[in-house]
Amino acid sequence: MEFLQQLVNGVSLGSIYALIALGYTMVYGIVKLINFAHGDVFMVGAFIGFYSITILDLGFFPSLLISMAVCAILGVLIERIAYKPLRNATRIAALITAIGVSLLIEYGVIYVRGAQPEAYPSDLIPATSLDFLGVKVSSQSLLILGTSVVLMILLQFIVHKTKIGKAMRAVSYDMDAARLMGINVNNTISATFAIGSALAGAAGVAFGMYYTKIEPLMGIIPGLKAFVAAVLGGIGIIPGAMVGGLLLGVIESLVSAAGFSLWRDGVAFVVLILILIFRPAGLFGKNVREKV
Amino acid sequence: MRKKKLAGIFMSFMMAAGVLAGCGGSSTTSGEKDGETVKIGANLELSGGVASYGQSIQEGLKLAIEEINKEGIDGKKLELVTFDNKSDAAEATNGAIKLISQDKVSAIVGAATSTNTLAQVEIAQKNKTPLITPTGTNSTITSKDGVLNDFVFRTCFIDPFQGTVAANFASTDLKVKNAAIIIDSSSDYSKGLAASFQESFEGNGGKVVAEEAYVAKDTDFNAILTNIKAKNPEFIFLPGFYEEVGLIIKQARALGIDVPIMGGDGWDSPTLVDIAGADPLNNTFITNHYSSGDSDPKVQDFVKAFEGKYDGKSPDAFAALGYDTAYYIADAVKRAGSGDPEKIKKALEETDGLGLVSGNMKLDKNHDPIKAAVILEYKGGKQEFNTKVNP
Numbered sequence: 001m002e003f004l005q006q007l008v009n010g011v012s013l014g015s016i017y018a019l020i021a022l023g024y025t026m027v028y029g030i031v032k033l034i035n036f037a038h039g040d041v042f043m044v045g046a047f048i049g050f051y052s053i054t055i056l057d058l059g060f061f062p063s064l065l066i067s068m069a070v071c072a073i074l075g076v077l078i079e080r081i082a083y084k085p086l087r088n089a090t091r092i093a094a095l096i097t098a099i100g101v102s103l104l105i106e107y108g109v110i111y112v113r114g115a116q117p118e119a120y121p122s123d124l125i126p127a128t129s130l131d132f133l134g135v136k137v138s139s140q141s142l143l144i145l146g147t148s149v150v151l152m153i154l155l156q157f158i159v160h161k162t163k164i165g166k167a168m169r170a171v172s173y174d175m176d177a178a179r180l181m182g183i184n185v186n187n188t189i190s191a192t193f194a195i196g197s198a199l200a201g202a203a204g205v206a207f208g209m210y211y212t213k214i215e216p217l218m219g220i221i222p223g224l225k226a227f228v229a230a231v232l233g234g235i236g237i238i239p240g241a242m243v244g245g246l247l248l249g250v251i252e253s254l255v256s257a258a259g260f261s262l263w264r265d266g267v268a269f270v271v272l273i274l275i276l277i278f279r280p281a282g283l284f285g286k287n288v289r290e291k292v
Numbered sequence: 293m294r295k296k297k298l299a300g301i302f303m304s305f306m307m308a309a310g311v312l313a314g315c316g317g318s319s320t321t322s323g324e325k326d327g328e329t330v331k332i333g334a335n336l337e338l339s340g341g342v343a344s345y346g347q348s349i350q351e352g353l354k355l356a357i358e359e360i361n362k363e364g365i366d367g368k369k370l371e372l373v374t375f376d377n378k379s380d381a382a383e384a385t386n387g388a389i390k391l392i393s394q395d396k397v398s399a400i401v402g403a404a405t406s407t408n409t410l411a412q413v414e415i416a417q418k419n420k421t422p423l424i425t426p427t428g429t430n431s432t433i434t435s436k437d438g439v440l441n442d443f444v445f446r447t448c449f450i451d452p453f454q455g456t457v458a459a460n461f462a463s464t465d466l467k468v469k470n471a472a473i474i475i476d477s478s479s480d481y482s483k484g485l486a487a488s489f490q491e492s493f494e495g496n497g498g499k500v501v502a503e504e505a506y507v508a509k510d511t512d513f514n515a516i517l518t519n520i521k522a523k524n525p526e527f528i529f530l531p532g533f534y535e536e537v538g539l540i541i542k543q544a545r546a547l548g549i550d551v552p553i554m555g556g557d558g559w560d561s562p563t564l565v566d567i568a569g570a571d572p573l574n575n576t577f578i579t580n581h582y583s584s585g586d587s588d589p590k591v592q593d594f595v596k597a598f599e600g601k602y603d604g605k606s607p608d609a610f611a612a613l614g615y616d617t618a619y620y621i622a623d624a625v626k627r628a629g630s631g632d633p634e635k636i637k638k639a640l641e642e643t644d645g646l647g648l649v650s651g652n653m654k655l656d657k658n659h660d661p662i663k664a665a666v667i668l669e670y671k672g673g674k675q676e677f678n679t680k681v682n683p
Contacts, residue, residue, distance in 0.1 A: 002522045005547075009514035117535050119566030129546050136547050211511045213539055213567050221509070256515030262477055262505050264515075 005135045006257040007250060012141030014249020016207055019148045020226035021233070021241035022155060023199035029236030030172045030192045032091075036098040037078055039223015040105035041197045045071045045204025046214045047109065053121055060124045064205045068198040075197025076190045084186070102223075109216040117215040120208040144206045151199060152242045159238065164191055221265070228272045234282025243283065329371045330631035332357070332621060333391030335402035335412060340379025345404035345610050349426050350374065352614030353401060355601050360622045368631070370622060373397055381411040388412035392419045398631040399424060401617050404610065406430035416443045421633045422640055424621065426613040427581075434659040442659070443633075445640050447617045447650070450660050451481055454556040454579040455488030455531065457665040457681050461577065462527050463496035465667075465679060466552055472502035472525035474516065474540060476532040479508065485531035485556050493529075501525050506536065513540045517547050526551055533558040538567025545572035552577065560675075570673030577678065582612040582650045583666045585677035594649045609650075616648040651680065 020042055027035045045067045052063040082101045086094050125143065129136045159165040167188045170178040179185050207222070208214050226241075229248045233240025248268060255267045275282065334353055337346030353372060361369045373395045375387035384403050391397045392415065399422040403409045409428035416423035424445040425433060431450045434441055449457075462468050471493060476482035490500050502523040504516035517540070520528065528544070530537055530553050537559055544553065554577040565573060584595050584606055594615060598607040607615075623646050624639035625631065646653040651664030669678040 002518060005518045005521075006515060009512075009518060013512045013514070117563065117567070119538070119563065122569050127546065129548065138546055211539065212542060212569075213511065213535060215535075217509075218511075253515040257519060259519070261516045262507065 001134050002257070004133075006253045008135055008137055008141075010250030010253030011145065011246055012138070012210075012249070013253060014229075014246035015141065015145040015148045016203065016210070016222065016245075017225050017229045017248050018242045018245025019144065019151070019203035019206060020200060020222055021229040021245045022148070022151060022238065023196035023203070024226050025230040025233070025235055025238060025241040026155060026159075026199070027192055027196040028230065029238070030168045031083075031189055032172070033083060033094050034098060034227070035193075035196070036095070036223070036227075037082075037101040037105060038196070038200055039219035039226065040102050041071050041074055041078075041219075042200040042204045042207070042223065043214070043216060043219035044074060044105065044109065045201030046208045046218065047113075047118075047204075047216075048201065049205035049208055050118055050120060050214060053124065060205075060209070064202060067201040067205050069201075071201030071204070072194040072198040075193040075200075078197075079190060079193040084189075102219075106216055106219070113216070115216055117213050120212050120214065122212060125209055138210075140210045144210060147202065147206060148242060148245075151202070152238060155195070155199075155238050158195070164188065168192055225268055228268050231272055231282055232275050234285030237282065237284045240282055240284035247283075328367070329369050330365075330625055331371050331373055331395060331397040332618075333387075333395060333397035333400040333402075334372055334374045335377055335384055335387040335391060335400050335408075336374065337379040337404050337408065338374070338376035340377075342379050342405055345427065346376075346379070346402075348608055348610035349401075349404055349614030349617075351602060351605075352426075352598070352607065352611035352616075353618050355598055356615045356618030356622075358601075359597070360618065365622055365626045366629070368625065370618070370625070377403055377408055379405075379408070381408050384408040384411040385415065388415040388423070392416075392421050397421070398625070398633050399621055399636055401426065401614070401621070403428065406433060409433050413441050413444055417441055420637070422637045424617055424640070426617040427610055431658075431660070440657075440659060442641075443637055445620075445655070445659055447613050447620055447648075447653070447661065448581055449663060449665060451556075452484040452488040453660070454665060455485040455490075455529075456492040457579045457667075458485075458529060458531075458554050458556070458577075459489045459492035459496060459498070461579075461667055461679070461681050462493060462529070462552075462554065463498055465681070466527060468498065468526040468552070470499045470501045470525050471527040471529055472504070472520045472523060473500055473529045474513075474520070474532070475503070475505045476536060477505040477507055479532070481556075481558060482531045482533075486529065489529050489531070506540075508533070508536060510536060511539060513543050514547065517544050517549060520544075521547055521549050528553045530555045531558065534561040534564035535567065538564045541568040541576060542572050550575065554578065557581065565670075565673045573670040573673060576670045578668050578670075578675075579665045579681075580668055581609040581666065583668055583675070583677045584608075584612075585668075585675075586666060586680065587677065588680070590647060591649050612649045616650050616653075619648055620646065620653060652682070 024038050048070045049063045049067040052058045052066045078101055082097050086097055128139045167183045170183055171185055171188045175185055229244035230241045233244030252264045255264050336350055337343055357370050357372050375391055377384040377387045391400055401424050404427050406428040409425040410433055412423055422443050426447045428446055429448055429451050434444050473486050475486045502520045502525055504520060528551060537555055541553060552575050557580050559578045624636050628635035628639040644654050654662050656662050664680045664682045666680055667678045668675040
């Protein structure tokens with residue numbers, strides 16, 4: 001029974017990672033950029049949701065939509081200002097810029113509102129615990145898991161069935177060839193960032209609802225964990241991010257259950273290292289040899 | 293760099309001057325202190341970063357000295373000499389030197405924080421003048437590595453003491469036999485409280501059935517809480533700070549853990565109630581220095597007097613401990629029969645069972661007070677006075 005409860009704990013922790021990892025992996029899949037600012041967009045999303053609930057007095061779903069919209073705009077701005085000028089620079093330059101943007105957002109938010117934590121109002125969504133044979137499942141974690149699954153399916157649909165999705169795949173395959181075929185590469189990349197950041201915003205609001213406490217540096221660790229989850233599943237592969245996130249959550253919970261709670265974060269990064277050594281393309285990835 | 297060097301030279305001159313002046317002072321001027329007034333220095337944070345602490349202490353001190361001087365101490369009156377250390381350790385050192393060598397005080401009260409108190413310890417020791425901090429809780433203030441700073445005292449209890457009080461409350465008031473401990477392994481405060489809780493709780497015949505740890509800034513505690521739930525403890529000791537504590541309590545209650553949970557003064561913040569929610573906080577307790585809701589007539593008289601003097605302002609723990617410090621000194625002056633610093637030091641040491649607002653006062657061998665702590669219970673998101681526990 002205890003083991004089952006730990007599995008449930010792991011899945012609810014992992015569904016947050018999965019939710020953040022979806023946006024991460026999508027941006028990487030299309031633009032081949034590790035967007036380290038993704039975790040901070042997630043944080044901004046949590047705060048936007050918080051302020052729309054407390055100051056604008058809105059309900060959960062309107063706040064979620066506002067947060068997603070603002071984060072989409074923020075994502076596009078970040079891309080246009082920080083990444084676009086470096087599109088033809090080396091990969092390392094883009095990576096360093098991403099770290100810079102991440103720090104800028106974190107400390108910008110601290111500058112504007114201070115570093116003290118804020119507590120999400122808890123009465124928006126009833127937090128009941130459902131009891132299955134002695135295993136407690138909170139209704140909020142079911143909601144988060146459900147949201148992740150729905151968003152994953154939606155993303156798969158967008159990427160594989162819509163026109164913009166087709167453009168994204170083309171840009172991902174060969175940017176110059178796509179341009180020659182009349183695809184507006186800049187708009188396509190902007191759309192990618194808008195969708196990815198909107199997902200981060202949604203994850204931020206869900207996180208706030210579930211864990212109550214939000215603060216300006218809250219994006220760092222979940223952002224890193226989501227990165228591990230994305231690599232675990234195969235970075236760039238949307239269902240991979242989902243599975244990687246859930247798997248990472250379960251691994252962490254089982255490590256804590258075994259009495260090594262202080263090693264939890266360490267184990268997450270050990271998983272990253274092992275994956276990079278033994279299966280660099282991730283669980284869902286195919287090893288593609290690069291043509292020379 | 294150069295500025296630092298200059299400051300260093302200046303400081304060493306000041307220290308030397310202070311020591312010299314002190315040596316001269318204790319031999320020649322002690323006779324004069326037997327007169328009508330006994331000067332008490334107050335070296336407090338009246339401006340700067342933690343000014344609210346110093347100001348509260350000063351308000352408590354002033355109120356107490358006013359009351360004491362109505363009757364006098366066997367014909368003697370106390371005179372308060374205040375120095376603003378600007379919440380700065382170097383200023384606090386200067387202040388101690390000035391109060392001892394120029395103002396020739398019989399004792400110094402201050403500072404509010406441990407750091408600013410530690411900056412005065414050496415000067416108090418060398419000049420043989422008692423230094424009493426109302427609120428500095430760091431254990432190294434009074435003794436370090438087994439060496440006692442015999443002229444240094446405090447009115448508050450030290451951090452690990454709260455663990456002992458919590459253990460006694462669990463054993464005698466809640467009558468629990470086994471407990472779980474959850475430690476913030478990144479905080480010395482938390483580890484200190486947990487160690488002293490475990491020692492006392494096991495001394496009382498209790499058993500610690502589970503011990504789990506987390507680090508500050510963690511957000512998901514379901515895994516460790518599930519482990520704890522499996523061990524079925526009757527009580528959880530959770531000595532942490534309010535950010536994580538709030539989340540732990542919320543998640544524990546969601547997992548169906550409804551046993552009493554207890555912590556220390558690290559919980560004491562309104563944000564705790566926002567994070568955990570009012571309902572999950574029911575059946576949780578904290579130890580603290582003082583509560584204005586204490587039904588003890590001594591506390592209620594103090595609260596009334598304080599509100600009367602300061603336009604209805606409710607006294608916090610700093611004001612109460614400042615007030616107590618003045619009475620602690622007055623009692624020592626009475627038994628010493630003079631304003632001589634060394635006689636006052638001896639009397640301070642021998643204080644036994646002096647009844648103060650924040651509990652009865654007696655010192656252990658490290659000059660740390662053994663006195664009652666207040667237990668507060670959360671009811672409907674509000675702190676309510678529950679009981680006072682003697683160690």
